[in-house]
């Protein structure tokens with residue numbers, strides 16, 4: 001990491017020296033070899049990461065973000081989102097954001113759990129009463145704390161996207177917590193998620209999102225958990241035919257920019273980028289609500305059995321150890337209390 005930083009710093013220095021001179025063909029050729037930093041302040045090219053397809057609500061949100069920034073900076077900041085995990089799976093992409101080789105992206109907050117303590121709070125099971133409650137938390141106190149923790153690891157939070165209610169889906173029907181016993185279930189890379197599944201008696205396996213389909217198909221795992229739009233768009237429903245509405249977590253998502261980029265922006269540019277991000281979140285949230293309905297209808301039409309839970313108490317009462325471990329410090333338990341107290 002240090003070595004990479006040193007190379008980047010050198011490249012930036014070399015570029016500044018070159019920029020002072022008249023551009024000659026040789027300098028332009030050299031700049032082409034240094035795509036990570038050799039961009040004149042007047043025209044930057046930003047690379048964005050998205051795990052989902054372009055037409056997914058998050059993909060549309062990211063494209064709107066890019067379009068607004070380009071328009072409002074008169075193309076001084078050019079933005080391109082690489083959809084469908086073209087720039088790698090989520091854990092690698094987070095590392096690349098921290099190094100500054102990916103400039104922006106939309107991430108679920110769970111893969112930050114082991115890196116940014118306050119993200120655990122909003123991952124906690126059965127914390128939010130409904131979507132409005134999760135918005136009140138993430139647009140307020142929870143968002144402020146998480147933004148501080150993300151900044152400490154080199155990531156600037158700009159806006160919050162909806163992550164939807166996550167539920168368990170499996171190759172066999174799950175009706176009660178007892179049905180979870182011994183189930184091999186995929187989770188995102190996060191200790192909290194492993195303990196959450198352990199509390200239900202299941203065996204959690206952290207795997208990249210892109211490996212879930214084949215892992216279900218080959219029997220490496222029996223189950224996974226996600227919202228209806230991801231279950232549908234990834235076609236996991238073709239191999240795991242039972243979806244149980246556990247709605248155990250509503251972990252939100254962040255639209256973020258790398259600190260390396262952020263540092264190089266002036267105040268006016270920062271305002272443009274932040275406003276564009278917030279506007280894109282408004283769009284994503286609207287599209288999200290629609291897509292949840294559409295995706296549910298699509299998987300039902302494809303013959304999936306949706307097992308509707310009305311009483312989630314038998315599930316939530318098993319979650320005490322997860323709260324005890326992941327909201328243990330005064331700061332984190334204070335956040336839980338403040339979120340619960342929200343109207």
Ligand code: BDP
Pocket residue numbers: 051090106107108163188208209225226227230253
């Ligand atoms: C989806 C999130 C995406 C995660 C994925 C997962 O939008 O960011 O990578 O779940 O479970 O709902 O890995």
